[in-house]
Amino acid sequence: VQLVQSGAEVKKPGESLKISCxxxxxxxxxxxxxxxRQMPGKGLEWMGIIYPGDSDARYRPSFQGQVTIxxxxxxxTAYLQWSTLEASDTAxxxxxRHRLHGRDPRDGLDIWGQGTMVTVSS
Amino acid sequence: xxxxxxxxxTLSLSPGERATLSCRASQSVSSTYLAWYQQKPGQAPRLLIxxxxxxxxxxxxxxxxxGSGTDFILTISRLEPEDFAVYYCQQYGGSPWTxxxxxxxxxx
Numbered sequence: 001v002q003l004v005q006s007g008a009e010v011k012k013p014g015e016s017l018k019i020s021c022x023x024x025x026x027x028x029x030x031x032x033x034x035x036x037r038q039m040p041g042k043g044l045e046w047m048g049i050i051y052p053g054d055s056d057a058r059y060r061p062s063f064q065g066q067v068t069i070x071x072x073x074x075x076x077t078a079y080l081q082w083s084t085l086e087a088s089d090t091a092x093x094x095x096x097r098h099r100l101h102g103r104d105p106r107d108g109l110d111i112w113g114q115g116t117m118v119t120v121s122s
Numbered sequence: 123x124x125x126x127x128x129x130x131x132t133l134s135l136s137p138g139e140r141a142t143l144s145c146r147a148s149q150s151v152s153s154t155y156l157a158w159y160q161q162k163p164g165q166a167p168r169l170l171i172x173x174x175x176x177x178x179x180x181x182x183x184x185x186x187x188x189g190s191g192t193d194f195i196l197t198i199s200r201l202e203p204e205d206f207a208v209y210y211c212q213q214y215g216g217s218p219w220t221x222x223x224x225x226x227x228x229x230x
Contacts, residue, residue, distance in 0.1 A: 044224075
């Protein structure tokens with residue numbers, strides 16, 4: 001069971017970006033996937049979650065409208081995307097799987113991706 | 123939003139000592155929905171405890187969790203060299219899910 005994330009990105013302010021998180025070794029459709037931000041030297045911030053089975057996505061209010069979380073169950077991959085990056089988006093982004101399968105989103109995160117470092121700089 | 127406040131910010135201890143980490147919530151959290159994670163430099167977090175007191179798969183029994191309501195505790199009974207890391211609590215009972223700011227356990 002693992003989540004493998006796409007590689008590090010270096011972008012300019014105003015550019016768009018989509019990073020990915022591919023699951024394997026389990027039924028990707030039936031487990032919520034969360035995205036977690038970690039700014040340099042800082043703690044963990046829960047951004048939102050998606051249920052790949054029906055693409056039900058839920059966001060932390062501060063991230064609503066700033067990012068889009070999506071999933072393609074046919075290729076067991078979840079995505080986090082930005083239409084307009086800002087320097088303040090510079091961070092490590094982790095995807096993580098909920099511990100239990102099913103529609104209840106209240107659960108801990110037991111499988112983590114390795115993280116994708118996003119650097120936004122002019 | 124439920125704010126989780128962890129204390130202390132840094133805990134300086136020696137291997138073999140006992141570590142007690144605190145996580146206080148701004149409003150009551152069901153113990154069913156409280157987790158603890160360990161993060162080492164350059165690594166993803168690792169789930170230690172869920173449901174406030176249940177160890178995740180493969181977690182040694184020197185790690186234990188407890189508490190209820192607004193006050194939760196993670197205890198490491200005897201610190202091993204590999205336990206020096208940052209620890210985060212997380213609540214997932216009230217949306218948005220939130221993390222505490224972390225407690226760093228460092229070698230004294």
